[in-house]
Amino acid sequence: MLSILDPLREMNTLSVLLRMVLAMLFGGLIGLERGRKRRPAGFRTYMLVSLGAALTMLLSQYEYFMVTHAWVEMAAETGIRTDVSRFGAQVINGIGFLGAGTILVTGRQEVKGLTTAAGLWASACMGLAIGAGFYECVLLGFALIFLSMRLLPPIETMVVENARNMNIYVEFQSLDDVGQIINRIKSQDVQIYEVDIDRGREGQALHPSAVFTIRLHHKQAHTQVLTAISELESVYTIDEI
Numbered sequence: 001m002l003s004i005l006d007p008l009r010e011m012n013t014l015s016v017l018l019r020m021v022l023a024m025l026f027g028g029l030i031g032l033e034r035g036r037k038r039r040p041a042g043f044r045t046y047m048l049v050s051l052g053a054a055l056t057m058l059l060s061q062y063e064y065f066m067v068t069h070a071w072v073e074m075a076a077e078t079g080i081r082t083d084v085s086r087f088g089a090q091v092i093n094g095i096g097f098l099g100a101g102t103i104l105v106t107g108r109q110e111v112k113g114l115t116t117a118a119g120l121w122a123s124a125c126m127g128l129a130i131g132a133g134f135y136e137c138v139l140l141g142f143a144l145i146f147l148s149m150r151l152l153p154p155i156e157t158m159v160v161e162n163a164r165n166m167n168i169y170v171e172f173q174s175l176d177d178v179g180q181i182i183n184r185i186k187s188q189d190v191q192i193y194e195v196d197i198d199r200g201r202e203g204q205a206l207h208p209s210a211v212f213t214i215r216l217h218h219k220q221a222h223t224q225v226l227t228a229i230s231e232l233e234s235v236y237t238i239d240e241i
Contacts, residue, residue, distance in 0.1 A: 002136065009133035011065050016058060023054035023130045026142045027123050033149045034116055049098065049120055050127035053091050057131025060087035088128045095124045119149060164216045166190075170229060171209040171237035175199065178210065184232055188225045190214045207236055 008015045024047050031046025099117030122145050129137045170181060178197065185192060194213040200206045216225070222240055230238045 005133075005135050008135065011061060015133065019054055019058065019130050019133060020051060022135075022138065023050040023127045026050060026126060026130070026138070030119060030123055030126075030142070030145055030149065033146075034119060045098075046120065046123045049095065050123045050130070053088075053095075053124040053127025054131035056087045056091050057128045061132070091124055091128060092121075095121050115149070119145070161222055162219070164219070166212075166214050166216065166222055166225065167241045168212045168214065168226065168229070169209065169237070169239045169241050170212065170235060171207050172232075173207065173234045173236070175208050177232075177234035180232060180234065181210070181212075181229060184229055185212060185214060185225070188220075188228050189217050190225065191217065209237075211241070 008018060027050025028043050028047040030050075031043045034042050034046065099120050102113040102116040102120065104113055122141075126138060126141050126145065129141060168185075172178075172181060175197070178195075182192065182195070192212060192214050196211040196213075198209045200208040214225075226238055226240060229235060
């Protein structure tokens with residue numbers, strides 16, 4: 001580790017201030033990308049998660065310092081022991097309730113919020129590293145987390161668009177149209193693995209829908225399959241999920 005940063009690893013006012021500011025700054029920057037995409041957790045959420053994790057680690061270090069210095073006699077009499085790792089472990093476990101709140105399953109049987117939840121968890125871990133004064137790890141961790149959220153989505157999109165497997169959500173007029181839709185899908189030289197049908201709600205405007213899990217026999221554009229299905233008059237909505 002860099003010896004020039006040793007004074008900032010000590011428990012002093014400047015070090016504590018720097019760690020809290022870094023936690024807010026780096027957490028906010030990571031959350032900014034999520035906020036631009038209108039995700040459930042954005043700029044302020046990531047900032048608070050990172051800051052809270054840093055404060056937790058600072059608290060654990062403070063208690064350890066006091067028990068081994070100012071409170072050493074009282075600790076010896078009462079048998080107080082402080083495990084500084086326990087606070088961080090509780091943060092990692094406790095962040096689960098925030099992550100669970102960002103994950104949802106849409107009416108199209110599509111899972112959303114996994115990346116946001118993972119980002120919150122990683123932001124909390126980064127906050128713990130900041131609170132511990134592990135600056136080298138913080139810089140590397142922040143760079144990798146930020147790059148994974150900013151640069152990897154286009155690569156992920158390219159991989160998905162060229163994949164042989166597809167999940168297609170289709171909304172149509174009535175259940176009698178399912179057979180026609182299946183025939184149109186098969187005409188695109190694909191194999192249907194699974195069909196999950198939602199009959200809709202009686203007396204409401206919600207139409208029947210289905211999620212088709214298919215595999216392309218040869219490499220072709222996903223839009224070609226979607227366009228072929230959308231040409232059916234019975235189809236109201238179609239989307240790849």
